[in-house]
Amino acid sequence: xxxxxxxxxxxxxxxxxxxxxxxxxxxWDSFVDYPTPxxxxxxxxxxxxxxxxxxxxxxxxxxxxxHYTASAGEAFASVEHIMRDVNYxxxxxxxxxxxxxxxxxxVYLHMFRGLYYGSYKPPREVxxxxxxxxxxxxxxxxxxxxxxxxGQMSFHGAVVITNIIGAIPVxxxxxxxxxxxxxxxxxxxxxxxxxxxxxxxFMIAGVVVLHVWALHVVGQNNPTGIDPKSKADTLPxxxxxxxxDGFAMSVFLILFAVFVFYMPNALGHADNYIEANPLVTxxxxxxxxxxxxxxxxxRAVPDKVMGVVAMFxxxxxxxxxxxxxxxxxxxxxxxxxxxxxxVILVVACIILGFCGAKLPDxxxxxxxxxFKILESDxxxxxxxxxxxxxxxxxxxxxxxxLLGLLETPLETPETIASPALSHPAAMPAGAMAAPxxxx
Amino acid sequence: xLRKLTLIAAALTLVAGPALAAGTAKxxxxxxxxxxxPFGKFDQGQLQRGxxxxxxxxxxxxxxxxxxxxxxxDKGGPFYDAKYKNPNDNPYxxxxxxxxxxxxxxxxxxxxxxxxxxxxxxxxSPYKNDYAARAGNGGALPPxxxxxxxxxxxxxxxxxxxxxxxxxxxxxxTVPTGQYYNTYFPGDVSAGWAxxxxxxxxxxxxxxxxxxxxxxxxxxxxxxxxxxxxxEDVAAFMMWAAEPKMEERKEAxxxxxxxxxxxxxxxxxxxxxxxxxxxx
Amino acid sequence: xxxxxxxxxxTPSGPGSFxxxxxxxxxxxxxxxxxxxxxxxxxxxxxxxxxxAAGAGATIVWPLIDQMNPSADTVALASVEYDLTKIExxxxxxINWRGKPxxxxxxxxxxIDAAVRDDAAVxxxxxxDALRHKEGKAQWLILVGSCTHLGCxxxxxxxxxxxxxxxxHGSTYDTSGRIRKGPAPTNLVVPDYAFLSDTKVKIx
Numbered sequence: 038x039x040x041x042x043x044x045x046x047x048x049x050x051x052x053x054x055x056x057x058x059x060x061x062x063x064x065w066d067s068f069v070d071y072p073t074p075x076x077x078x079x080x081x082x083x084x085x086x087x088x089x090x091x092x093x094x095x096x097x098x099x100x101x102x103x104h105y106t107a108s109a110g111e112a113f114a115s116v117e118h119i120m121r122d123v124n125y126x127x128x129x130x131x132x133x134x135x136x137x138x139x140x141x142x143x144v145y146l147h148m149f150r151g152l153y154y155g156s157y158k159p160p161r162e163v164x165x166x167x168x169x170x171x172x173x174x175x176x177x178x179x180x181x182x183x184x185x186x187x188g189q190m191s192f193h194g195a196v197v198i199t200n201i202i203g204a205i206p207v208x209x210x211x212x213x214x215x216x217x218x219x220x221x222x223x224x225x226x227x228x229x230x231x232x233x234x235x236x237x238x239f240m241i242a243g244v245v246v247l248h249v250w251a252l253h254v255v256g257q258n259n260p261t262g263i264d265p266k267s268k269a270d271t272l273p274x275x276x277x278x279x280x281x282d283g284f285a286m287s288v289f290l291i292l293f294a295v296f297v298f299y300m301p302n303a304l305g306h307a308d309n310y311i312e313a314n315p316l317v318t319x320x321x322x323x324x325x326x327x328x329x330x331x332x333x334x335x336r337a338v339p340d341k342v343m344g345v346v347a348m349f350x351x352x353x354x355x356x357x358x359x360x361x362x363x364x365x366x367x368x369x370x371x372x373x374x375x376x377x378x379x380v381i382l383v384v385a386c387i388i389l390g391f392c393g394a395k396l397p398d399x400x401x402x403x404x405x406x407x408f409k410i411l412e413s414d415x416x417x418x419x420x421x422x423x424x425x426x427x428x429x430x431x432x433x434x435x436x437x438x439l440l441g442l443l444e445t446p447l448e449t450p451e452t453i454a455s456p457a458l459s460h461p462a463a464m465p466a467g468a469m470a471a472p473x474x475x476x
Numbered sequence: 477x478l479r480k481l482t483l484i485a486a487a488l489t490l491v492a493g494p495a496l497a498a499g500t501a502k503x504x505x506x507x508x509x510x511x512x513x514p515f516g517k518f519d520q521g522q523l524q525r526g527x528x529x530x531x532x533x534x535x536x537x538x539x540x541x542x543x544x545x546x547x548x549x550d551k552g553g554p555f556y557d558a559k560y561k562n563p564n565d566n567p568y569x570x571x572x573x574x575x576x577x578x579x580x581x582x583x584x585x586x587x588x589x590x591x592x593x594x595x596x597x598x599x600x601s602p603y604k605n606d607y608a609a610r611a612g613n614g615g616a617l618p619p620x621x622x623x624x625x626x627x628x629x630x631x632x633x634x635x636x637x638x639x640x641x642x643x644x645x646x647x648x649x650t651v652p653t654g655q656y657y658n659t660y661f662p663g664d665v666s667a668g669w670a671x672x673x674x675x676x677x678x679x680x681x682x683x684x685x686x687x688x689x690x691x692x693x694x695x696x697x698x699x700x701x702x703x704x705x706x707x708e709d710v711a712a713f714m715m716w717a718a719e720p721k722m723e724e725r726k727e728a729x730x731x732x733x734x735x736x737x738x739x740x741x742x743x744x745x746x747x748x749x750x751x752x753x754x755x756x
Numbered sequence: 757x758x759x760x761x762x763x764x765x766x767t768p769s770g771p772g773s774f775x776x777x778x779x780x781x782x783x784x785x786x787x788x789x790x791x792x793x794x795x796x797x798x799x800x801x802x803x804x805x806x807x808x809a810a811g812a813g814a815t816i817v818w819p820l821i822d823q824m825n826p827s828a829d830t831v832a833l834a835s836v837e838y839d840l841t842k843i844e845x846x847x848x849x850x851i852n853w854r855g856k857p858x859x860x861x862x863x864x865x866x867x868i869d870a871a872v873r874d875d876a877a878v879x880x881x882x883x884x885d886a887l888r889h890k891e892g893k894a895q896w897l898i899l900v901g902s903c904t905h906l907g908c909x910x911x912x913x914x915x916x917x918x919x920x921x922x923x924x925h926g927s928t929y930d931t932s933g934r935i936r937k938g939p940a941p942t943n944l945v946v947p948d949y950a951f952l953s954d955t956k957v958k959i960x
Binding site: 295 | 541542619628718720733747751
């Protein structure tokens with residue numbers, strides 16, 4: 038695509054290198070001169086924040102692995118060795134542990150932003166699917182990473198999640214044994230999880246390169262959902278997007294630092310500071326917060342196999358999203374009905390998260406007993422999660438296909454720049470002031 | 477629109493957050509520990525008293541495998557002395573270590589022997605292994621206390637509450653033999669409860685009986701040795717043992733956050749200047 | 757590798773195209789940033805922000821480097837105490853100190869005399885024998901057992917000087933641990949140590 042490149046190497050080394058490996062040109066075209074829509078808001082800064090998160094996790098992880106011992110007998114003590122004896126070990130470990138949570142906060146906001154502004158719609162289907170692949174890899178990496186400290190939650194979480202494989206009819210049992218490397222989660226499981234936990238982030242990095250590549254082929258979406266039509270609609274990536282991303286990153290890092298330095302264990306669970314004991318399960322086993330919605334879906338379905346199918350289906354449906362949405366308008370900014378259903382979806386996801394943290398039979402409204410359906414009281418978290426699960430699937434499989442055909446969207450502006458330029462308040466200061474004074 | 481959603485999400489988090497810790501046990505009583513808050517520090521005198529309580533009461537059954545004697549002389553630790561940067565040289569730590577025998581191997585004969593501990597040695601465990609620990613405690617395993625303050629919901633306040641939480645069982649509650657009724661322990665008493673199924677008494681049954689009583693430990697600094705004082709001091713010591721770098725962490729955090737706020741401010745100014753003539 | 761954004765594929769036409777006046781407004785907006793009102797202040801803010809970022813980066817690097825330095829438990833084990841009564845005259849024991857061999861040799865009078873005599877010899881790394889042991893403790897020679905050439909462990913009593921001989925590349929040390937022959941550049945290292953009593957020594 039060098040035909041469009043505006044990169045002009047300086048004579049000397051830059052030109053010499055450019056003729057042999059145009060890497061500076063690639064960076065220039067991708068991150069300096071690259072045109073971005075001028076109306077991107079702060080919800081569009083999470084891509085940059087996520088790259089930062091990935092970088093932080095990889096660097097802190099590599100450093101932690103220099104001190105960690107992947108052995109069932111020593112893992113717990115080696116993590117505490119990092120916390121107590123390794124220079125700045127506490128900082129590295131708390132950064133890595135809370136970094137996972139920060140990564141998921143950012144990725145969820147990034148995904149909801151994509152949903153709201155229709156960033157999955159043509160021509161960005163591949164871009165969206167690559168993002169879903171990254172999300173899946175992130176989940177696998179985070180799960181295996183959580184096993185490594187070999188605390189009670191690590192161990193029994195690994196038991197529960199690997200046993201999901203056992204739900205597969207006929208072949209489930211042998212696959213489970215193969216996956217665990219034995220007849221229970223043990224040293225072999227821990228070692229392979231460590232190996233894969235080290236490998237997967239680099240696979241994520243690889244898919245991120247594809248994700249960014251795909252983004253730069255089709256161009257960024259924007260809050261209006263309208264394609265840029267001229268240079269007036271865009272601004273060069275540097276300095277406009279870089280400085281905005283940089284500011285957003287610094288604010289995000291403040292949140293990150295508050296967790297690392299002042300409440301490093303707030304997002305974790307006390308039971309994980311008890312060394313793994315295969316003979317005793319914690320009274321209340323829950324996954325990390327970022328898996329809670331899926332955990333709730335798993336438990337919402339009364340049948341074990343169907344529960345697993347529903348849980349994976351909840352992620353699988355995202356892959357089909359570009360073809361489930363029939364709307365001709367990208368951004369929900371111009372789709373009042375879709376906006377409403379979207380808000381309910383977000384609420385449903387949050388409700389699912391809470392249900393995942395609760396015991397299924399606990400009462401939602403304390404003290405109120407209603408009647409039992411499917412062996413559970415209607416006023417219970419299992420029923421609440423059933424309703425939310427139902428809405429989750431209905432949103433993607435019913436609302437999205439039908440709404441695009443039935444709704445009447447608002448009128449969309451003709452160009453990205455036009456609403457901004459025609460609105461007096463948003464008029465560029467320099468452009469506005471000059472004619473007035475002259476007049 | 478998305479802004480509204482953020483608010484809704486934040487509100488829901490606030491409402492449902494505390495509800496995550498479900499249970500029928502009593503909520504730990506509030507203690508104003510010196511190490512609470514963003515600038516909190518450990519009270520060295522309290523840590524020293526807490527160590528004594530651990531050593532004279534808890535250590536008879538509970539190990540603290542992750543701690544070494546040298547840790548007592550680490551910066552922020554109970555016996556830290558600025559004169560001895562290397563805790564191995566701290567004479568107080570050396571003396572405390574030498575009070576106890578640790579297992580070793582005689583390098584000439586290969587026999588298992590014991591010798592007085594050195595600062596680099598770990599705290600010796602009261603039992604040879606978990607089986608011996610169970611056998612000595614009616615089948616129940618006394619948990620290792622190294623990170624117990626982080627391994628229990630409620631942290632040090634829970635530990636102190638628990639140590640003081642033994643009460644005579646209410647009418648209708650049968651305590652199994654060899655167990656004790658503790659109102660702060662998150663257990664399940666329904667098996668021994670004859671009253672209304674929906675309102676079981678708070679707490680649970682534990683294998684450890686009440687351990688602390690007034691004047692059981694003599695404090696060297698003259699602090700009045702009440703059971704409550706002992707419980708709070710040992711809880712503070714457990715918090716230090718579980719999180720010895722807490723002071724360092726909070727101090728670093730203060731500097732980091734100040735820096736980040738200034739950095740964000742600078743970037744915002746830079747952002748405003750870059751974008752000042754652009755509509756967006 | 758990086759493709760062109762979609763809008764470049766076609767020229768603006770149809771209902772979405774711009775009036776010429778609009779374009780001018782937009783362009784003036786783009787250009788006005790480069791011709792700012794007060795360049796010095798603008799530059800200062802950008803430079804300050806970049807400097808702050810660089811400062812943060814440099815600060816973050818330090819924990820990443822320092823974590824590879826010896827951890828607290830390693831440092832704690834760095835000193836050892838040893839009871840010398842176990843070593844008979846003419847014998848040497850090798851103990852593990854910081855993961856390296858440490859030679860503690862109880863020298864005979866003949867070996868001490870040989871070492872003192874050679875103070876006058878031509879030495880590659882000249883040092884008197886008296887400076888290589890504690891005063892009044894001439895029989896006790898304590899050395900780090902790593903050849904100063906490339907770190908192999910020399911064998912005791914080997915070589916023509918009766919000191920040590922390194923099997924890797926033939927460095928030969930005398931009974932004071934001084935290099936006499938072979939590729940090693942310096943004498944065997946005397947670690948920091950102190951006698952706690954007549955029979956007890958603390959190394960490190």
